[in-house]
Amino acid sequence: MISKDDVKNLAELARLKLKDGEIESLQKDISNILGYVGQISSFSAANKGEEKPTLRNVLREDAPRADNDPMANKQEVLLQALPRREGNYNVVRKIIQKD
């Protein structure tokens, strides 16, 4: 069983504010699920790197999208989705604060 402190620490790492009582329920659920997926430890990793997946390079020109590109000229539409906008700026909270 993972501890309450583990759950709190995970929530902090995940930037999640938990609800009342959720620490206890997550403690139980996550422990159950980890108990199940922990079977993976029985897999022998002796053949590490033996199976190579099919990989391809995917490259494109470093150029603005052509006008007939479906994603061209989408700036305004994407800006409209911003929660807080001033002109063409996304307004965000100051990240570096003085102590």
Added chain:
Amino acid sequence: MDDLALLSIAEASKKLALGEITSVDLVRAVKARIDAKNGDLNIYLEVFDDIEEQARLADARRAKGEKHPLLGIPLAIKDNILIEGRRASAASKILGNYTAGYDATVIKKLKEAGAIFIGRANMDEFAMGGSTENSAFGPTKNPIDESRVPGGSSGGSAAAVAAHMAQAALGSDTGGSIREPASFCGLVGLKPTYGSVSRSGLMALGSSLDQIGPLTHTVEDAEIIFNTIRGMDALDSTSAPTDLYPKKQSTKKIGVPRHLFVEGVDSDVLQKFNASLEKLKAQGYELVDIELPSAPLALAMYYIIMPAEASSNLARFDGVRYGEALVGDSLFDDYAITKGEGFGPEVRRRIMLGTYVLSAGYYDAYYGKATLAREKLAKEFADALADVDVIATPTAPTPATKLGEKSDPLSMYLLDVFTVTANLTGNPAISVPMGTVAREGKELPVGIQFTSAHGDEASLFTVGKLLA
């Protein structure tokens, strides 16, 4: 047939081509069903107000000589697929008011074909679940038995087709989210080869697992939609050219990994499965026992890899760029409150689980191991499929479960035991109806799943059509 809503795509398309019916007639027929039952079943989160207008445009295109099997055909679209100018919420509060700024590539292709989008189909929030009970907007009921779930996460898409509120639907499948609801609702559901259908405009859950695919009444209809939406796309760098995989010669053999269902599958489901295999045998297929030694670990691999990818993908919902943005006392609080309030319990659980398996002390034991095991599993599937056309299993171990029955998350995850493998290996897989089993006096549908080699959807369609 009087009720046009009951027509398959192929049937409706033929009548449209002959001028016997119009797309407006079709749309009115499905709308009548929606008006009668959508309130009870909670299938569509939104029915678009311009469906007749869309149908008139399709009829006008046909009058000008255009032809396509999907021209004028009503479709339901899962709520995690973007349609420009329309809302898209992935059934989450965090995107409750989000409007899509562009078309998903599959939507662009369907628009070019002339399909009609009826509305946004309900789903498990961010496609996390197997019952559609995790929707922030309430569960969808199974049209065949309203006390039961339609499956998930594409449960709204499946229910829309089963309740004849659209001729077919698009869903997405990360661990069985098209095939399991297809099984529970008596439909055909296809999870195409990884990379065969562009995911541009699909909200990501597990990026190494996700594929978009059709839910339909017939195998032929699934083929029509697949052929329309497939293809390489510059906007999805994981999409692959259609000729990436060499064409396979049929061996007329079906591989059956019986070691995977010696226990845990309902006995009447297994009976239907065996009966379907006998049907295929009678039509010239040879049944071969195969072993997939790593497959018993597939579910464990999946419930490590998927939450790891989900927790990374969902980090983007931070209230900075789009979606719900709540303000707290600090930057940290802004994030934590937005995510804490915006995401439902199952999403929070999977983010926590993903964060755990990716954290420094546990990475090797979970994610590292799962990745290696996954490669082994893919190799075992490839080896088996070198000798057989398809591998057959039941799609799910049971028929549709009761609403609220699987309240423990782990018991819900266990329903995915046969479907997660194809997502882990990237192989295409299809669920096709194999009859019904009786539960509490109701006949409930169950599906048989076939998996084939990468790029070999053709074998799935060939075998699937023999069971019709």
